[in-house]
Every structure is written in C-alpha cells, then in structure tokens.
Amino acid sequence: MDRPPQDDFKCFGEGFNGFPKRLPEDCVEYVVYIVDSKLNSETQVRSRLKEFQSAAIALSKKLLKDYIWQRESFALEVQREDAMPVLRGRTNFGDSVADEWLIVYLLRELSKEFSDAWIRVYDTDGEFLLIEAANALPRWLNPEIAENRVWLHSGQLRVTPLQQPPTPAVKTVPVSRSLSVKEAISFISSSSSNLIHSPIIEEEAFYRLNSDPAQISETFHSALITIPRKLAFILHANPAYISAAVEAFYLRDPIALRPLQSNKPEDLKFPPTDLVTTSVKFTKVGYAQLKSQRFESPAVWTNSMLNSGIEKVLNCAEIGMKVSCGFEMLVADPHNQDKRAVREIKLLLEDVESGEEKLPSDDEISEWARKEDDESWLDIDFADFENELAGKKGGDASRSAASFGDKAAQQNLRKMVERFENFLNDDAAGAEGVEDLDEMDYDDEEDEEDDDSDASTESEDRDVSFDEAEFAKMMREMMGMPPEEAEDAGAAATGKDVARVEEIDSTDEEVDGGDEIRKVMQRMEDELNEAGALNLDPAPRKVAAVKGTATQEERNADLDSEDESDNEDEDVDIDLNLARNLLESLKGQAGMTGPAGKMLSAMGLRFPRDEGEGDT
Known part of the structure; x- marks a missing residue:
C-alpha cells in the first residue's frame, strides 16, 4: 500500500511552508556553528562542538555559581540541521532581560576561546543586537535583510555584507535580501575576511555588557x-x-x-x-x-x-x-x-x-x-529622576551613591537621553527628514504585480497633483497676510519645496480646480473665524496698554502712519499667546515631565511641581 503524500505541515513552533518560524515570547535562541576547512568529517565537527559544550558548562559554573534564572537556564545541545551538526539552545527569560544579556556575554566569552566557532543569537524581535546598535547601523542594514547576517566570532560582532565574494566565473553582485543559513555559512567558509567588523556598531551592540561579569x-x-x-x-x-x-x-x-x-x-x-x-x-x-x-x-x-x-x-x-x-x-x-x-x-x-x-x-x-x-532601589524619587535626565548638571557629587535606581538603570537612562539628544541634533535630517527615506523605509521583497501597476500609479499620481505655490498663496491670503509680505515669505519659505513640485500643464481644468480650492478654503476660514480659532489675541486689546501703543480705534483711523506701532503690538500679541500656551502646557503636565518642562529646563528655567487646582 502506498504511503500518503506528506503535506509538509509542521507545528507553529517549527514553522511550515509559507510561514516563517517564530520564537515564543520572551525567548532567546542561540546556535553555534563550527566552520573549519581542516575538519573533513562530521565526526570531527561533532567532537569540536562537544568541546565547546564542555567549555560552556565550565564557564557557567565559574561565573554563575548560585545564579538564579528567572525561568530557564542557559544550555546547549548538539543537533543536526541542514545535514550538519550544530549546538543549539533556547532560554525563556521571562521578564528578566538581564538573563538574555547574560547569555550574550557567555557566548561572546566562549567565542574568544574557539576561533572556528560562529554564533548566532536572536530573540522574538529578531536580531536584537542590531536593534541595540540601531543608531550606528549603515542604511542598507535594515531589518528586512538582517536575518542570518549577524555573528559572534572571536569576541567580535561580524556582519555579512551585501556583496557576495567574487569568483572567476561569477561577478560580484549585491544580495539585498535575507540570507539562508546555508548561504551565510557558505559565505563565511569562502570569504570570512570580507565580513564587516565595525567598532562603532560593536560598541553600541555590546553596551550592556560593559559591566559584566561584575554586575551579575x-x-x-x-x-x-x-x-x-x-x-x-x-x-x-x-x-x-x-x-x-x-x-x-x-x-x-x-x-x-x-x-x-x-x-x-x-x-x-x-x-x-x-x-x-x-x-x-x-x-x-x-x-x-x-x-x-x-x-x-x-x-x-x-x-x-x-x-x-x-x-x-x-x-x-x-x-x-x-x-x-x-x-x-x-x-x-x-x-x-x-x-x-x-x-x-x-x-x-x-x-x-x-x-x-x-x-x-x-x-x-x-x-x-x-x-x-x-x-x-525600588523607590523612584522625582528629583533624582530629573537629575538623571539632566545628566546631573551641576549636581552634588556626594549624592552619586544615592542616585536614582541602580547602576544599570542609571547607565540605561543616560544612554537613552544621549541617543534622543543625538537624534534631535541630527542636522542631516532637516525639516523634510520624513521625505528623505532610506532603504529601511522600503520593502525589499519583490512583488510580481509592481511592474504591471506602474503606469496606472503614475496616472493616479498625476491626477491628484496640484500647484504647491498656488496652495501656499491661498493659505497666506486666508491668514490675512499682505500681498507684498506674502511674496517675500513665499520666496523664503517655499523655495526649496517648490523645486521638488512636479511640473504639470496649466489647463482650464486646473484653473477651475484652483477656484474650487479657494471656495473650500474660504468656507474653512469662515468656520474657523466663527469658532475663534484664528484669533491669536489672548484677550481684548489690553496688551496695547502694557506697551503704551495706540488703541484699536486709533490704529484704524490712521493705519498708514502707525505701521511701526502696529507691528510692535502684533509682536506682543504673539509673545503673550506663546507664553499662555507654554503655561497651559506646563499645567497639563500636572507637575510631571513633559515637552514644555523639558524645553524650559534646557533654558535654565525651573518650575515647581503642580500642587492641584486649589493652589494655583
């Protein structure tokens, strides 16, 4: 009797055709490969893996005496995968991220002893070492192609590049996709020296290991x-x-x-x-x-x-x-x-x-x-937390021992603030940084239908295109800006954007479309004026009395001769409105940290914590 055909179905833990393998939540998995051209037989490779396994047990006993794992411990077992023996382990670390990074430390130390060992370590999020070093990664190294490209070897972090090693028969071509394990091992076997080793990426990826093993x-x-x-x-x-x-x-x-x-x-x-x-x-x-x-x-x-x-x-x-x-x-x-x-x-x-x-x-x-x-260490003091966010500027050195949280928490918090400030200070991003997309913003997976839909997509894009300069002009008119000022402001503010606007033919339909936009914008202006949204004055023209400027009636009577005074009063309105918004933002923070408080703190201004409505 013939055996029924296999459906290639596997459990979700192992994955099946069409569905990638997924790790359970809060799990880290690690695999050790031996790549050595001198080992000619599988028995020799398996023997080398056994030596690695024994060294891992010895290192664990040395460093982890009486260590308490949150859920599961670090362990390696010899398995056979893709016709080659490997060492594989999986640890469920639960809520203890420290267990996950301890495993990374152990594997890195073991890789220093075995120069022929190449180690992969990943968790539910994928290549978490690259996530840790996200700010230092090159643009091409995005999550879509990172799988099976990150390796621990000889205590270093190595990354498989896009370029395949050249051969006499085949030219070097980029591989802009994830590599299979076989492809990655083949690359290491033929050209391990071409793997990328970046000290900057490595420093970021291993930042949490700087205090090991003392912090265990x-x-x-x-x-x-x-x-x-x-x-x-x-x-x-x-x-x-x-x-x-x-x-x-x-x-x-x-x-x-x-x-x-x-x-x-x-x-x-x-x-x-x-x-x-x-x-x-x-x-x-x-x-x-x-x-x-x-x-x-x-x-x-x-x-x-x-x-x-x-x-x-x-x-x-x-x-x-x-x-x-x-x-x-x-x-x-x-x-x-x-x-x-x-x-x-x-x-x-x-x-x-x-x-x-x-x-x-x-x-x-x-x-x-x-x-x-x-x-x-269980208590979080507001003042200490603020000091940590501020990098202890001007703080008392004697308080360092009793500062916020433990040492690991302090280091992680400082690193977080440092990375955020670097992001804000990145001049390369610019105001249009969202438009300057790099490779990480695109899906590298091929779609067979993309080519067929290019023509229709371009047609649709052309249908919805409009003159950005015309739209900006109508917006300025709606806000009540004089034509001369509008022309100057438009030349300064939209010069860069207009250069990127798609050129389209000026037809009668477009003129009609511009008129329709004006009508819509006029209706919007009427509704906003009715609701008072376009009124920047926080109160009736009491500000004029503060500065000693003319009243509204006097300015209306002699507007041409009071341009300078009018501009001065207008500045006062905007500044006062800004101050009101800042105070309302501070009030909305309820004494906690927030954007307004952080901005004023950077300017040297300190505000007391909110004590409730009755005290304000």
Missing part, C-alpha cells in the same frame, strides 16, 4: 522573610526554586488559588505552622513582583500572621506569606507536574515525611546567612 551579582536581592520551617529547608537546599514560586504567585488565577481556600492547615503542603525567619535570595525582578502586588492573605494564614506593630516584622511576615502561597500553588498545579523544580520539591517533601531528611533546628537556622539588602 547586582541582579539579586536578599531579604529576611518568615516562612514555615519545611519551606526554609527546601530553599536552603536549592535557592533557585524561588523563581518558579514567585512566577506561580505573580501569574496566579482563580483556579490556582483553590488550594489556599482550605481552612485546615493539614490540607496544605506548607501550612503556616512552625514559622521561622530566614534570609532568602531573590532576583530583583522577582522581588519587585512580590512587593508590587496586593494580596489578601488566605483564611488559614490570617490567624497565623504575626500581630506586631513593628513595620519590619510585618514586612517579613507578608513577603513570607506570599512566598509560601506561591510554593503552594506551584506544587498543586497539574500543569507544573513535569517541571524539574516541582519534581525535586516533591521528592524533598517525601524524604521529610518518611524521616530520611530532618528539618533544621533553630540553632542550625541561626548559623545560616542572614543577609538583608536595602530596598531603596
């Missing part, structure tokens, strides 16, 4: 919490269990809360009995998740909570209650039964119940480390 320990927070003795024993056996419990608590739903609804302590795996206070290490992300969520204690915990008026004792009890509930939901959820952490926790509980393991005594617990870190 700064991603944790230790706190004293009050928990059941049984749970203290489990966390002492493996502190990494805390991440799974925090996530179970943070992502809980009504079904997950069912085990906590019992009023009998014996129904719980971690009942609120025999409580002890001990130090537990969290990731900073996990600790912030616990602290940020309000959670009513279950009935079985309500009577067991310590009734103390001391804030520190209450905080230990509250965090301990949340951690205990997280572990309770973790081990009770049927969907978690296959997780390694859950299996190990259940084995430890079974050993305690059978008597194979004994719970620690109070004396033993007192010998454990009782580290408690400062929680000030």
Whole structure:
C-alpha cells in the first residue's frame, strides 16, 4: 500500500511552508556553528562542538555559581540541521532581560576561546543586537535583510555584507535580501575576511555588557522573610526554586488559588505552622513582583500572621506569606507536574515525611546567612529622576551613591537621553527628514504585480497633483497676510519645496480646480473665524496698554502712519499667546515631565511641581 503524500505541515513552533518560524515570547535562541576547512568529517565537527559544550558548562559554573534564572537556564545541545551538526539552545527569560544579556556575554566569552566557532543569537524581535546598535547601523542594514547576517566570532560582532565574494566565473553582485543559513555559512567558509567588523556598531551592540561579569551579582536581592520551617529547608537546599514560586504567585488565577481556600492547615503542603525567619535570595525582578502586588492573605494564614506593630516584622511576615502561597500553588498545579523544580520539591517533601531528611533546628537556622539588602532601589524619587535626565548638571557629587535606581538603570537612562539628544541634533535630517527615506523605509521583497501597476500609479499620481505655490498663496491670503509680505515669505519659505513640485500643464481644468480650492478654503476660514480659532489675541486689546501703543480705534483711523506701532503690538500679541500656551502646557503636565518642562529646563528655567487646582 502506498504511503500518503506528506503535506509538509509542521507545528507553529517549527514553522511550515509559507510561514516563517517564530520564537515564543520572551525567548532567546542561540546556535553555534563550527566552520573549519581542516575538519573533513562530521565526526570531527561533532567532537569540536562537544568541546565547546564542555567549555560552556565550565564557564557557567565559574561565573554563575548560585545564579538564579528567572525561568530557564542557559544550555546547549548538539543537533543536526541542514545535514550538519550544530549546538543549539533556547532560554525563556521571562521578564528578566538581564538573563538574555547574560547569555550574550557567555557566548561572546566562549567565542574568544574557539576561533572556528560562529554564533548566532536572536530573540522574538529578531536580531536584537542590531536593534541595540540601531543608531550606528549603515542604511542598507535594515531589518528586512538582517536575518542570518549577524555573528559572534572571536569576541567580535561580524556582519555579512551585501556583496557576495567574487569568483572567476561569477561577478560580484549585491544580495539585498535575507540570507539562508546555508548561504551565510557558505559565505563565511569562502570569504570570512570580507565580513564587516565595525567598532562603532560593536560598541553600541555590546553596551550592556560593559559591566559584566561584575554586575551579575547586582541582579539579586536578599531579604529576611518568615516562612514555615519545611519551606526554609527546601530553599536552603536549592535557592533557585524561588523563581518558579514567585512566577506561580505573580501569574496566579482563580483556579490556582483553590488550594489556599482550605481552612485546615493539614490540607496544605506548607501550612503556616512552625514559622521561622530566614534570609532568602531573590532576583530583583522577582522581588519587585512580590512587593508590587496586593494580596489578601488566605483564611488559614490570617490567624497565623504575626500581630506586631513593628513595620519590619510585618514586612517579613507578608513577603513570607506570599512566598509560601506561591510554593503552594506551584506544587498543586497539574500543569507544573513535569517541571524539574516541582519534581525535586516533591521528592524533598517525601524524604521529610518518611524521616530520611530532618528539618533544621533553630540553632542550625541561626548559623545560616542572614543577609538583608536595602530596598531603596525600588523607590523612584522625582528629583533624582530629573537629575538623571539632566545628566546631573551641576549636581552634588556626594549624592552619586544615592542616585536614582541602580547602576544599570542609571547607565540605561543616560544612554537613552544621549541617543534622543543625538537624534534631535541630527542636522542631516532637516525639516523634510520624513521625505528623505532610506532603504529601511522600503520593502525589499519583490512583488510580481509592481511592474504591471506602474503606469496606472503614475496616472493616479498625476491626477491628484496640484500647484504647491498656488496652495501656499491661498493659505497666506486666508491668514490675512499682505500681498507684498506674502511674496517675500513665499520666496523664503517655499523655495526649496517648490523645486521638488512636479511640473504639470496649466489647463482650464486646473484653473477651475484652483477656484474650487479657494471656495473650500474660504468656507474653512469662515468656520474657523466663527469658532475663534484664528484669533491669536489672548484677550481684548489690553496688551496695547502694557506697551503704551495706540488703541484699536486709533490704529484704524490712521493705519498708514502707525505701521511701526502696529507691528510692535502684533509682536506682543504673539509673545503673550506663546507664553499662555507654554503655561497651559506646563499645567497639563500636572507637575510631571513633559515637552514644555523639558524645553524650559534646557533654558535654565525651573518650575515647581503642580500642587492641584486649589493652589494655583
């Protein structure tokens, strides 16, 4: 019997014909290829990959002792892809972006040891190293063609160029599209020296790694919490269990809360009995998740909570209650039964119940480390935040130790402000920067229907074309500008734009179209005047009294002889209107940061925070 034909369908995780492979959210994937012409057999390549894998394990043990991953750890497995062995790994980092960049650091360090290793690393957003270095990228390197072009090699960031290496038979031609893995590896094998290595791009892409490995320990927070003795024993056996419990608590739903609804302590795996206070290490992300969520204690915990008026004792009890509930939901959820952490926790509980393991005594617990870190990194002070945005201009150096956030937050914030200011100061963009599109604004994918529709598109564009100078003239007339001033202003303001206007024939239809536009603009002017939108005066002509200029009636009586005074009064109206708009913008910020406050701050003006309507 003949076998039915295959439909080439694959699950969404692997992709199928017509649909590209997509990573799950919050995942980073990394692949290691060995490219060495001296390795003639697949066995030799596989052996080299095994050496790389062993080096990765050794480096992890050296740098990541007692490290707590948010969800999944860094791991590499040998796989066979496209008829060649590779090392591949995938890590779900959850909300901890620090885990993702730690993996990049590990891979970069490993690439320094293996000169024949070429490493790709990407996440749900694609080539995130290029995203990090977006301001330093050349125009041709856009997201549409970046796939499989970015590599880690010998501690450097390498980019495959558009040009293919020349051969005697084939001339060099640009490849303005994404490369397949085979094409990329083939390019590396034949012409690895032609890959681009830009120190500027590399500096931007690896900016977050500048403080590694010293900053690895700064991603944790230790706190004293009050928990059941049984749970203290489990966390002492493996502190990494805390991440799974925090996530179970943070992502809980009504079904997950069912085990906590019992009023009998014996129904719980971690009942609120025999409580002890001990130090537990969290990731900073996990600790912030616990602290940020309000959670009513279950009935079985309500009577067991310590009734103390001391804030520190209450905080230990509250965090301990949340951690205990997280572990309770973790081990009770049927969907978690296959997780390694859950299996190990259940084995430890079974050993305690059978008597194979004994719970620690109070004396033993007192010998454990009782580290408690400062929680000030959780607080955001408005003044410190403003100082960071301003780059601590004129700030007190003695305050640097107690500045906004932790060191990583300070560096990221300064980098963000620096890039934004560079963008604003980019003179190359110009006022018409939106029109100066580069390659990133166009889709490089070929469309078979484009050629067929060119003629019709040009016809449609010509139909909707209009004389920009004529339109600008009508707008000036609508605003009430005198003809002489309109001609001067038009020559100065629209000279550059008119040069780009498409030349069209002056026909009777266009004249009729101009008349129609005038009618429409006249109706718009009437409606705007009726609504008062074109009145720039903030109040009746009281401004004249401020400057001592003539009144409206006097100017109407002798307009020709009062041109200078009229212009002076007009300037006052515009300035006063501008001041009113600035003040209204500041009021709309409600004392927070905003465009008006930032602009005035750059000019050296400081305004107090908004204190409400009653105080203004």
